[in-house]
Amino acid sequence: MTDTAAVLAPDIQLVPQDRRPRLGRNVLFSTALSLAVIVAVFHETRGLDLRHLSAMLPASPLFWALFAASYFVTPASEWLIFRRLWGVPASGLLALLRKKVYNELLLGYLGEAYFYTWARRRVALDAAPFGAVKDVAILSAMTGNGVTMVLLAIIVPIMGMARLAVDAAMVAVSLGVLVAISALAMVFRRRVFTLPRQDLVMITQVHLARIAVTTLFNALLWHLVLPQVQLSWWLFLATLRLLVSRLPLIPNKDLLFAGVAVLALGHEQDIGALMTLMAGLILAAHLVLGGALAIRDLAAPEQPA
Numbered sequence: 001m002t003d004t005a006a007v008l009a010p011d012i013q014l015v016p017q018d019r020r021p022r023l024g025r026n027v028l029f030s031t032a033l034s035l036a037v038i039v040a041v042f043h044e045t046r047g048l049d050l051r052h053l054s055a056m057l058p059a060s061p062l063f064w065a066l067f068a069a070s071y072f073v074t075p076a077s078e079w080l081i082f083r084r085l086w087g088v089p090a091s092g093l094l095a096l097l098r099k100k101v102y103n104e105l106l107l108g109y110l111g112e113a114y115f116y117t118w119a120r121r122r123v124a125l126d127a128a129p130f131g132a133v134k135d136v137a138i139l140s141a142m143t144g145n146g147v148t149m150v151l152l153a154i155i156v157p158i159m160g161m162a163r164l165a166v167d168a169a170m171v172a173v174s175l176g177v178l179v180a181i182s183a184l185a186m187v188f189r190r191r192v193f194t195l196p197r198q199d200l201v202m203i204t205q206v207h208l209a210r211i212a213v214t215t216l217f218n219a220l221l222w223h224l225v226l227p228q229v230q231l232s233w234w235l236f237l238a239t240l241r242l243l244v245s246r247l248p249l250i251p252n253k254d255l256l257f258a259g260v261a262v263l264a265l266g267h268e269q270d271i272g273a274l275m276t277l278m279a280g281l282i283l284a285a286h287l288v289l290g291g292a293l294a295i296r297d298l299a300a301p302e303q304p305a
Contacts, residue, residue, distance in 0.1 A: 057277075063224045070217035071285050075100055077210040078136065081203050085132055085195070086123045094293075095122075101290040112137055131194025136203055138192065142185055143207035145178045148246035151239060174247045215242055225274055237261050 058064075075096040082088040082096075095118045099111030112133055119129040152175060185192055193200060218241070219234035237257075244257045261271045 057281075058225055060224055063221060066217055066221055066224070067281060067285075070214060070221065071282070072097075073210055073214050073217065077206050081136055081206050082119075082132070084202060085199060086119070086129070088119075088123060091122070092118075095119075097289065098293055101286055101293060104286050105290050109137070135193050135195045135200065138185065139200065139203045140207050142182055143204055144211065144246050145182050147208070147211055148243055149175065149178055151243040152247075155240060155243060171247065177248050178246075211242070215239055221278065222274060225277065226270055 075093060078096050078099075079088060079093045082092060095115055098118075099115045101111070102114055103109065103111035116130055116133050119133070123129065152171070156171075195203075215238045216235070219231060219238040222234045222238070223229065223231045240261075241257050257275075
């Protein structure tokens with residue numbers, strides 16, 4: 001009976017499927033993204049007033065060091081997360097820089113799609129990394145929503161809606177949207193999230209640290225450009241900008257923040273020039289880094305980092 005069962009049901013070796021994308025598809029995908037970035041660089045450069053921007057540039061080496069550090073905060077924090085989750089090598093930092101550039105210059109969350117394909121190809125995993133990439137993105141949004149709600153509860157009693165120049169009803173609706181999104185994610189967390197609880201806690205902690213460091217760096221950069229304004233005011237305004245940028249349903253967020261900053265500091269021309277400078281520098285950094293990475297990938301499409 002045993003021999004008959006062995007014949008009818010021979011040993012079957014279950015080997016996990018190799019779900020890595022084929023090399024040809026990787027090359028095609030990488031090349032298409034690189035070409036799209038180059039097109040975006042040329043398109044965005046046309047709208048950049050380089051002469052005006054160069055005239056506003058600070059000469060302080062400390063400013064440039066802080067600006068570079070602030071630009072790399074997000075990729076570095078994500079690298080720490082995926083280092084803990086998967087043991088991502090140092091080359092993962094370059095992949096996360098590409099992710100940032102693709103999201104900023106091309107299309108939101110296209111960077112996540114790129115990093116997903118990169119991880120499947122370069123990192124040894126027991127399962128597809130889509131769940132972890134998804135959890136990191138969702139927790140980033142949820143952490144930002146949580147910080148926004150806390151800041152709103154602190155700042156509104158201090159300044160009031162009148163000085164914020166915001167419609168109270170619009171703020172209430174925006175707050176309701178944030179609460180609803182976060183509540184739904186928590187109610188259905190077992191279906192929404194893939195990673196175990198300890199990993200989710202670690203990711204949330206890194207996101208909180210990233211938000212705090214980014215806000216501090218923004219305040220320091222603004223203080224270096226306009227040192228006549230006290231650093232404590234810049235910290236307050238950097239926190240306020242974080243709040244304004246995260247509120248949904250609020251139109252003209254940059255204009256709103258500039259208006260509040262003028263009301264607080266009374267330097268209308270200086271504040272406008274500062275916001276123009278920082279927006280131009282960030283865009284220029286995207287363009288320079290995106291162009292360099294695209295040219296590198298086109299030169300060696302079979303070995304993208």
